[in-house]
Amino acid sequence: MPGLLLFSSFPSGHPQGRQRGFFAPDSRSRRLADALVDLIFPPRCAGCGRVDWGWCARCQADLEQTPYPQYVQPLPPLSGMASTAVHEGKVQQAIWSLKYENARHISQPLGDRLAAHLELLDWPVSCIVPVPMHVERLAQRGYNQAQLLAEQAARLATLPCRPDALRRWRFTPSQVGLGREARLENVKDAFEASPALADGQIVLLVDDVYTTGATLSACAAALLDAGAAAVYGLTVSAARH
Numbered sequence: 673m674p675g676l677l678l679f680s681s682f683p684s685g686h687p688q689g690r691q692r693g694f695f696a697p698d699s700r701s702r703r704l705a706d707a708l709v710d711l712i713f714p715p716r717c718a719g720c721g722r723v724d725w726g727w728c729a730r731c732q733a734d735l736e737q738t739p740y741p742q743y744v745q746p747l748p749p750l751s752g753m754a755s756t757a758v759h760e761g762k763v764q765q766a767i768w769s770l771k772y773e774n775a776r777h778i779s780q781p782l783g784d785r786l787a788a789h790l791e792l793l794d795w796p797v798s799c800i801v802p803v804p805m806h807v808e809r810l811a812q813r814g815y816n817q818a819q820l821l822a823e824q825a826a827r828l829a830t831l832p833c834r835p836d837a838l839r840r841w842r843f844t845p846s847q848v849g850l851g852r853e854a855r856l857e858n859v860k861d862a863f864e865a866s867p868a869l870a871d872g873q874i875v876l877l878v879d880d881v882y883t884t885g886a887t888l889s890a891c892a893a894a895l896l897d898a899g900a901a902a903v904y905g906l907t908v909s910a911a912r913h
């Protein structure tokens with residue numbers, strides 16, 4: 673069976689991200705192939721690593737019981753900035769899986785959390801815009817995790833999601849390990865907003881993690897330049913400082 677040779681090339685630890693039915697010519701052998709792959713690389717929960725489908729009931733219960741932080745921090749030129757959790761534990765693991773293990777389905781419980789927090793915050797938002805990724809990085813990863821989160825939050829909040837309102841036209845090196853000043857310099861003028869989509873809007877910017885706020889500030893500045901009436905920011909998690 674030539675397909676078995678292909679199984680050995682699967683990266684271990686990436687069960688959620690694999691493409692199903694990649695070689696099988698008909699649905700019966702595809703199901704057999706999928707069953708074999710599940711046997712060799714059982715799907716694991718992105719929160720705790722237990723063998724389960726994607727996101728287990730225990731992690732979901734933990735996520736639902738994690739209280740929403742009450743504080744809204746000032747982050748000029750944004751009108752308010754909040755995060756649904758501290759970047760640690762299961763939330764941190766889930767975001768890591770979403771970004772680096774192709775676990776796109778994790779955008780659902782995390783996006784639900786964004787929508788629930790937005791309802792508590794009661795901000796007068798008219799549309800949701802994800803922090804964009806440069807096209808080169810998008811081509812490498814295949815998806816923008818901030819956009820998946822924004823789309824899910826928008827569905828629940830019944831708001832339009834406008835990923836085209838903002839683009840990252842300058843490729844910026846990774847921000848990891850940089851301080852706030854260096855990050856501000858790194859992302860300055862890296863974003864451009866569409867006046868047609870931003871004008872008069874009260875925008876909710878969505879990203880996965882809040883670290884120094886440099887990226888969110890640069891995005892907000894571009895949206896306000898393009899005529900947005902106000903910009904708020906909401907991320908799934910915030911790094912402790």
Ligand SMILES: [Zn+2]
Pocket residue numbers: 717718719720721722727728729730731732
């Ligand atoms: Zn779990």
